Amino acid sequence: MMWLDTIVQGILLGGLYALFAAGLSLVFGIMRLVNLAHGDLIVLAAFLILVLVTALGLNPFVAALVAMPAMFALGFALQYLVLNRTLGPDILPPLLVTFGLSIVIQNALLERFSADSRRVSAGALETASLQFGPINIGTMPLLTFLSAIAVIIGLNLVFYRTSLGRAFRATSDDRVTAGLMGIRPDRIFAIATGLAMVVVTIAALYLGTRANFDPTIGPARLIYAFEAVIIGGLGSFWGTLAGGIIIGVAQTAGASINPEWQILAGHIAFLLVLLARPRGLFPRAVD
Amino acid sequence: MALLETRNLTAFYGDFQALFGVDVALDAGETVAIIGANGAGKSTLLRSISGVLANGVDQILFEGRPIGGLPAPEIVALGIAMVPEGRKLFPSLSVEENLLIGKYGRTVSGAWSLEAVYDLFPVLKERRRNPGTALSGGQQQMVAIGRALMSNPRVLLCDEISLGLAPVVIKDIYAAFPRIRAAGASIVIVEQDIGQALKVADRVYCMMEGRITLSGRPGEVGRDDIHAAYFGAKTP
Numbered sequence: 001m002m003w004l005d006t007i008v009q010g011i012l013l014g015g016l017y018a019l020f021a022a023g024l025s026l027v028f029g030i031m032r033l034v035n036l037a038h039g040d041l042i043v044l045a046a047f048l049i050l051v052l053v054t055a056l057g058l059n060p061f062v063a064a065l066v067a068m069p070a071m072f073a074l075g076f077a078l079q080y081l082v083l084n085r086t087l088g089p090d091i092l093p094p095l096l097v098t099f100g101l102s103i104v105i106q107n108a109l110l111e112r113f114s115a116d117s118r119r120v121s122a123g124a125l126e127t128a129s130l131q132f133g134p135i136n137i138g139t140m141p142l143l144t145f146l147s148a149i150a151v152i153i154g155l156n157l158v159f160y161r162t163s164l165g166r167a168f169r170a171t172s173d174d175r176v177t178a179g180l181m182g183i184r185p186d187r188i189f190a191i192a193t194g195l196a197m198v199v200v201t202i203a204a205l206y207l208g209t210r211a212n213f214d215p216t217i218g219p220a221r222l223i224y225a226f227e228a229v230i231i232g233g234l235g236s237f238w239g240t241l242a243g244g245i246i247i248g249v250a251q252t253a254g255a256s257i258n259p260e261w262q263i264l265a266g267h268i269a270f271l272l273v274l275l276a277r278p279r280g281l282f283p284r285a286v287d
Numbered sequence: 288m289a290l291l292e293t294r295n296l297t298a299f300y301g302d303f304q305a306l307f308g309v310d311v312a313l314d315a316g317e318t319v320a321i322i323g324a325n326g327a328g329k330s331t332l333l334r335s336i337s338g339v340l341a342n343g344v345d346q347i348l349f350e351g352r353p354i355g356g357l358p359a360p361e362i363v364a365l366g367i368a369m370v371p372e373g374r375k376l377f378p379s380l381s382v383e384e385n386l387l388i389g390k391y392g393r394t395v396s397g398a399w400s401l402e403a404v405y406d407l408f409p410v411l412k413e414r415r416r417n418p419g420t421a422l423s424g425g426q427q428q429m430v431a432i433g434r435a436l437m438s439n440p441r442v443l444l445c446d447e448i449s450l451g452l453a454p455v456v457i458k459d460i461y462a463a464f465p466r467i468r469a470a471g472a473s474i475v476i477v478e479q480d481i482g483q484a485l486k487v488a489d490r491v492y493c494m495m496e497g498r499i500t501l502s503g504r505p506g507e508v509g510r511d512d513i514h515a516a517y518f519g520a521k522t523p
Contacts, residue, residue, distance in 0.1 A: 163387070163391065166380060166384050166387060166388050166391070167388065167391055169377065169379045169380055169384075170377045170379075170380060170388050170391075172379065173377040173378055173379050173380070174375060174377060176339060176359075177371060177375040177377070178377075178388075179338070179339070179358065179359035179360055180337060180339070180359050180363065180368075180369045180371060180375075181363065181388050181389055181391050181392055181434070181438075182359075182360045182363035182364060182391050182392010182393055182438065183360060183388075183391050183392060184358075184360045
């Protein structure tokens with residue numbers, strides 16, 4: 001029964017990793033941009049929620065709702081004014097610029113908030129749990145997982161059921177021909193990054209309420225996100241969720257054997273999947 | 288005043304000059320054919336008009352308004368749609384989605400809707416759920432034309448629409464042009480198939496090495512004139 005509990009807790013943890021990864025998957029799927037500052041943007045959003053909670057006394061969920069438009073605007077501006085200039089046949093400029101952005105965000109947060117660990121209080125929800133037979137499920141991990149499912153469904157609906165989603169896919173396929181359809185690729189890319197930042201804010205809500213965070217933890221979140229995206233197959237949202245779950249289950253399984261093996265087990269699972277399926281579990285047909 | 292015209296149009300790919308002072312004009316309701324051999328500059332001319340290639344502002348006029356420096360999305364918004372060479376369907380979109388994306392940048396009402404395009408090319412309705420790139424070459428060309436029509440363009444630019452297609456398929460596609468004209472679009476056709484171009488065009492321009500070497504009405508230009516303008520030599 002302990003193994004069943006381990007797997008369930010791992011699946012729930014996978015929801016958090018899927019949230020970390022979904023924005024990365026969206027951005028990479030549309031513009032083939034690898035955003036090395038993604039983890040730091042999650043931490044930035046967590047600090048924004050913290051400020052709203054502490055300064056205005058908002059409930060963290062309400063604070064996240066307030067932070068979403070601000071993060072969308074930040075993502076839109078970042079893409080439109082900075083990252084669009086780096087896109088092209090050479091993959092190095094976006095890597096260098098987002099790596100630099102990662103350092104800028106970390107240092108700005110350290111300057112403003114110091115290196116102290118922080119946490120956003122979710123009140124009684126933090127310790128609340130539900131009993132399912134022999135398995136005890138924390139309310140926050142369950143909410144995280146359900147949010148991840150909702151985000152994946154939402155992104156799929158936008159991608160495959162809306163005019164904007166068609167424009168995302170068309171621009172991803174062929175930027176020049178998309179322009180001939182009246183699509184403005186620079187604007188589409190900016191909307192995509194803005195949308196990714198909304199997902200980042202949801203990820204930040206659960207990052208901040210479930211564990212301590214400080215300005216330097218972004219890169220580790222980025223690695224989990226990368227692994228989830230690559231396991232799932234680049235550009236596949238459901239694949240990203242599957243990737244998050246695989247890492248989550250591997251980590252909890254590793255931790256149940258020896259707590260020191262938690263992180264290592266996740267990385268080993270990633271490498272094993274990469275060896276067996278180099279394009280991930282659910283690669284897009286068009287890549 | 289012409290609906291669309293180029294004046295002393297030049298175009299460059301880096302340091303390479305592809306067009307040298309090209310003057311063409313399209314009147315409202317007219318079909319103009321641009322013919323010429325490979326590398327003559329025909330596609331470059333359409334890429335310039337459609338905003339894919341940047342040009343001098345005053346080198347392209349639409350209803351007398353200079354549009355030479357505008358990017359492609361703004362050209363579409365004015366009502367100039369392009370059927371690109373090689374069809375360029377979006378592989379991750381179905382046939383219907385490929386058609387719908389055509390009206391993304393211009394939502395004016397007009398004769399062309401999804402149903403009207405399906406009526407023009409009925410086979411597309413049967414295959415509307417298929418990926419666009421899973422269709423035959425001729426059907427893909429129909430999608431590319433339908434996609435451009437979805438923006439209800441005032442000017443339709445068609446780049447090498449018969450390229451790589453069987454003669455019977457080309458005939459089917461060209462059979463749609465009278466309806467497209469009747470719906471109000473003026474048309475520019477770039478073609479290597481001289482016979483087909485002369486059949487549908489009100490006026491023809493021949494290009495060679497980035498220059499216009501002949502222009503006139505199909506009934507007025509002789510076979511020898513076209514041969515000379517096309518290849519740079521008189522027929523023996």
